Amino acid sequence: MxxxxxxxxxxxxxxxxxxxxxxxxxxxxxxxxxxxxxxxxxxxxxxxxxxxxxxxxxxxxxxxxxxxxxxxxxxxxxxxxxxxxxxxxxxxxxxxxxxxxxxxxxxxxxxxxxxxxxxxxxxxxxxxAGPAVLLEHQLQVSRYLTATLRVTAALADAPDAGAAFAGLLPTLCEQLDWDAAVLWQPEDSTGRLTCAGTWHAPGRPAPELDGQSQRLTLSPGEGLAGRVWESHEVTVALDLWTAPNFPRGPAARADGVRTGLAFPVLGGGAVLAVCELFSRDSRAVPPELLAVLAGAGRQIGQFLDRLRAEAQFRALAETLQRSLLPARLPAVPGVQLGSRYRAGGEDVLAGGDTYDVLPLPDGRWMVLIADVCGLGAEAAAVTALTRHTARAVAVAGGAPGQVLAAVNAALLQEDTPGPLRFVTACCLLLDSGTAGADVRLSVAGHPLPMLRTADGSCTEVGTPGRALGITAEVSHPEAAVHLGPGSTLVLYTDGITEARDAAGVQFDETGICATLTAAAGLSAQATADAIDEAVARHRGDRRGAGDDLAVLVLAC
Structure with missing residues (x-):
């Protein structure tokens, strides 16, 4: 039948x-x-x-x-x-x-x-097959979303562009199931693309493709990466062995690599890099994957733009901060000097703490430490005004109290918008000799200097006075202090004493005294380092969690 x-x-x-x-x-x-x-x-x-x-x-x-x-x-x-x-x-x-x-x-x-x-x-x-196709599509979209999230996480953890790219290639390949990758970056001096890195799946090297990629440079429009560089668009080569514009075709054939695609990393309208992904299988490339890679390229470009902006910001901040601090401490006969400074946050343009050591025409030295209320450009402007005014008055022969009075008058004359910018400061005139140094000092709302004598005793010196820039009615009495051999005088800002540990306990003056006792016999710079390290240990080195801090140490 x-x-x-x-x-x-x-x-x-x-x-x-x-x-x-x-x-x-x-x-x-x-x-x-x-x-x-x-x-x-x-x-x-x-x-x-x-x-x-x-x-x-x-x-x-x-x-x-x-x-x-x-x-x-x-x-x-x-x-x-x-x-x-x-x-x-x-x-x-x-x-x-x-x-x-x-x-x-x-x-x-x-x-x-x-x-x-x-x-x-x-x-x-x-x-x-509709339900199965729908499920497969949903799983595919889920994988693409996971890949995007992993790229975001890799970028968030990367401290610089090199680390970002090092994590990018394996993340994309592993999440999207591609076997190898090559990163290209434009070289300004030659106007060509050069290989900046390669990656392959563990245990599945592509030596011919890697080697030729590292030796090759590409012009715009040349090869897979060059076409992306020229077009700014994701480009696919379904068959690398027969592709007419792929110089590494024989290398791909030797390694058994069949399909390739490349996408641009775009920042500021320019191609910052080109990422190539390769597969040993002949595989279709769905539109959703092209969209994911185009989005990843833009995301990476935004990250690189942010890194560049942050680097420029840090350079500006460092330049500005250097202008508000001595490039190096001078050599004062008979007195050792040491200092440490830390900004309160990494995203701060400039801190409000400053110190200065200035030789005077009569052979004495002016020493100043000050703390401006606030952070940023406005605080930096007030800091500069404070330093320049103090220098001018001290060079003209002004006593410490007169220096602080002049700074107060200059601040009150400034008609600046925004919140009140007051200043705390300690100014001293130092007359050094063979038997130590004589100091006359005045304090304006600032922490009193800490003196540790040769016998190990630790006491505050000076008389408290009103902060600067608030009212014209101020008085800053002078105090006389002798620094004998073995004595150490510490000037500091409240970022030292007000540093808190995880329980909220302040470092305060007892922390300074304990550190000075432990640092007996050390140089002035080693003592300043010891205070800075003790504060960091106290607050668990929680950077950005506290105020600026500055410490200036004078030792005889």
Missing amino acids: TPEASLSAGGSDLLDGLPDAVIVAGDDGLVRYTNAAVTTLLGYDPDALRGRPLTDLMPERFRSAHDSGFSRFLATGRGELFGVTTRVAALTAAGAEIAVDLTLSRLTPPTPGGAGALGGVVVGVLRD
């Missing part, structure tokens, strides 16, 4: 109960039978399909390949699609394309060399 006869004898009732569409075709390529499910899947009436060619059920672009493949099957009895399930495109009665999972089998196969000699038929079972 022929297959058609068996269907007529009652087999069709069984097939009509199946949820999957069943199509039977003869060796002439015409439909002999379809079950009822073909209507649900493709919208065709089963009776109307009988006698029509199978090619009516497939998009036109596949029909020629089908004809040649079907003829080969009839001639040889062998077919690539038989016995396996393959996802293909099918054409509905309305002319729409849908994805179906197709399983082919044969009944009474033809004899090789005698096409259709036994009247064989081909049976195709079609199942709607």
Whole structure:
């Protein structure tokens, strides 16, 4: 009995109960039978399909390949699609394309060399792949989202561009399942792209591709990366072995690398880098992946722009801060000097703490430490005014109290917008000799200097006075102090004493005294370092959690 006869004898009732569409075709390529499910899947009436060619059920672009493949099957009895399930495109009665999972089998196969000699038929079972395609698409989108998040995390953890790119290549390849990557960056001096790094999956090196990439330079439009550099767009090469504009084709073939794509890293409208990804498989590149990589390139470019802006900001801050502090401490006869300064936060343009040591015409020295309320450019302007005023008055012969009074007057004359910018300061005149140094000092709302004498005692010196820049009615009494051999005088800002630990306990003056006791016999600079380190330990080195701090040490 022929297959058609068996269907007529009652087999069709069984097939009509199946949820999957069943199509039977003869060796002439015409439909002999379809079950009822073909209507649900493709919208065709089963009776109307009988006698029509199978090619009516497939998009036109596949029909020629089908004809040649079907003829080969009839001639040889062998077919690539038989016995396996393959996802293909099918054409509905309305002319729409849908994805179906197709399983082919044969009944009474033809004899090789005698096409259709036994009247064989081909049976195709079609199942709607839409739900599976949707699920796969959702999983793919989820992977792309995960890759984007991982790139974001890698950038957030990177301290500089080199570290960002070092983490970028493996992150993208591992998350998107690509086998190798090459990073290119433009070189200003040559106007060409040069290789800045390569990566390959663990245990799967691509030595020929890596080596040639490292030796090669590319002009705009040359090769995969050069085309991206020129177009600013993601570019795909589905077959690197035959691509006409891919100089590394032989290297890719030698390593078994088949598919490649590249995307630009864009910043400020320019290509900052080009990232190439490679796969050993011949693979399609969906539009969603192109969009993800284009977005990743923009994201990386924004990160690099931010790094560049931060570097410029830090350079400006360092330049400004240097202008408010001595480039180096001078050598004062008979007195050692040491200092440390730390800004309260990494994103601060300039701190408000400053110190100065200035030689005077009469052989004495002015020493100043000051703390301006606030941070940033406005505080820096007030700091500069304080330093310059103090210097001018001291050089003219002013005593410490007169120096502070002049600074107070200058601050009150400044008509600056914004909050009140007051200043605390301590000014002293130092007269050094062979038996130590004599000091006269005045204090304006500032922490009193700490004196440790040769016998180990630790006391505050000076008389408190009102801060500067608040009112014209100020008084800053002078105090006289002798620094004998073995004595150490510490001037500091409140960032030292007000530094807090995790429990909120301040370092305060007892912390300074304890550090001075432990630092007995050390140089002035070593003592300043010890105080700075003790404060850092006290607050757990929580940078940015405290005020600026400055310390200036005088030792005899």
